[in-house]
Amino acid sequence: MKIVFRWFGSDDRITLDQIKQIPGIYGVVSAIYDVPVGEVWPFDKIKRLKKQIENSGLKFEVVESVNVHEDIKLGLPSRDRYIQNYKTTIENLSKIGIKVVCYNFMPVFDWTRTDLNFKLEDGSNVLFYDDDKIKNLDPARLVEEMEKHSGGFSLPGWEPYRLKDLKKLFDLYKDMTEERLFKNLKYFLEQIIPTCEKCDVNMAIHPDDPPWSVFGLPRIVKNYDDLKRITDAVKSKYNGITLCTGSLGTNPKNDLVRMIKDFKERIHFVHARNVKILSEKKFHETAHLSSSGSIDLFKIMKSLHEINFDGYIRPDHGRMIWNETGRPGYGLYDRALGIAYINGLNEAIEKGCDTN
Template identity: 60%
Template sequence: MKMTFRWFGKDNDTVSLDEVRQIPGVEGIVGALYHIPVGEVWPLEDILNLKKQVNEKGFHLDVIESVNVHEDIKLGLPSRERYIENYKQTIRNLAKAGVKVICYNFMPVFDWTRSDLAKKRSDGSTVLAYEKDKIENIDPEEMVRRIESDSNGFLLPGWERERLKTIKNLFALYKGVTEDDLFENLRYFLEQIIPVAEECGIKMAIHPDDPPWSVFGLPRIVTNKENLERIVKMVDSPSNGITLCSGSLGANPNNDIPEMFRYFLKMDRVPFVHVRNIKIHENGDFEETSHRSCDGSLDICEIVKALHDMNFQGYIRPDHGRMIWNEKARPGYGLYDRALGIMYLLGIWDSLEKQKKGRV
């Protein structure tokens, strides 16, 4: 298990690589080029510059998150051909820089949805939260305005301003698009890019929908075990993999997260893992918590045990953290709580290692 930390770049993150170096056990940085518009080729020079920054601090850049998929590809429009060719070239450029895993998603319009970016918890921390009534009773454009105003001026992954300026048009284009349509558009995309990923020695790892159900009537397909299995079988290749995310899939109590982890790890289709905990309420609302099992609805101990039992050799990172200790940072991506999450995950792993070696 290789521990990593998501970083948004020296000009776009409150967390420095020097601070990340002080978190025990972190081997790599999960990065991206956030200044490149969705659908355009990532220049090799820019990728190598990012790699140089990361390597100089003693980290690898084996994982990239995210090379976002243009909406025309998701919609299956004729213009998708240009964007798919650009995506192929980006894969090739990333491979030249030594990247091994690309995390991406196939969520229409919104990469993730929350009703609150700073819900205050009883301990005084603030967290990302999802309240169904708020989402169902708000216009998507109004939600975009609220998200932007609550983001503390930070670019939020999946909420790129140039894309969301066309939100009315996007919703019109998605009118009548079914889940089966989206599956077929994903199949077409995978059939085009996976051979390139194979040639380059890169594993593509699709991220689950967050949350794993339809929002604003938009189709969503990366939501459960059945659909994930359907996706990896669309193009039967080790390069067609999954980013298993406990928090995204776990928002639906019907998803047995430890069992899903074991199932897809056994298939050897999991190069990348996100782990976070959430507290699910009786009405289906949820909020993010610390990583500790007892603080949320997910058994993080059992999830890490599944990784350990299956001898997981891939990459893992703590996912969203709380804002604690008066930190001001991008919602979900501060330093302190993610560092605590890393130590919790590594503590579980170390205990399992000692048990395995018979020292406990």
């Protein structure tokens, strides 16, 4: 498997030179951040980004994310134009060697938390979610709170265009059901997967985060049955999955090991992280170490080895430690420690230590 690290481009306070010093690193996961969602990513911008990354000695083979325009999720007549743009972007990405595109199909909001700086007993700060607070919170108020406590950094997946008029967006989704949303995803996949097959680019849908309805919005990538339905909708290996242990793992009913074994041909990207479940629909992020949270990362890595996973894996949503400041969940130090932990598990498993 290839270990990668998410990098937010030239504006990222974490540099490529720093990332390169992480032992076992293969490359970075990045994106074009200055093109509006739904528009074509120009080839020259993609090419410059690739050159910048490769000049540092790192590989650039995974994009996270080419975001899906809301009109596609809503199934509006305008979706065909945005789908065509998406296909052109895939074609442009394939020309510079991109192998995987991570994306999600969450309406309105991307990942959702109620606290970006929850302090743990060890003094570190993490992302925190409490569904009881969501129930009594206006969506606009949540946006204000997250932006207020973001430290001035942009939040991945929270596109400004769709947060400008939340009331309008919520009105558009008021009659949306999981069934209709799934049909819109199926339509999207049926249109783009032939392009992916031609270009040899794997699509890898990211699970809903958290994997349940938030603010009454439908969610369709929550569990085993959802993943089975999605992978069956278009029977092509290019219609794949980003297995995020932290997103799926916040619901203890999700059997991550079973998912790895049953969807082994469709897992193109893995987000390895840990969470501590405090009660139903209440959790916080934590260190990657299995004993720090509710997810056994050893079992995850062992299962990936058993299926001979040769795709991409990255640490995700680390703590903010050692007085580091930066984009919540995306500091350098704890994610680097996460890679060290993944490396240690890999080496032990590969050398045949007792894995029972």
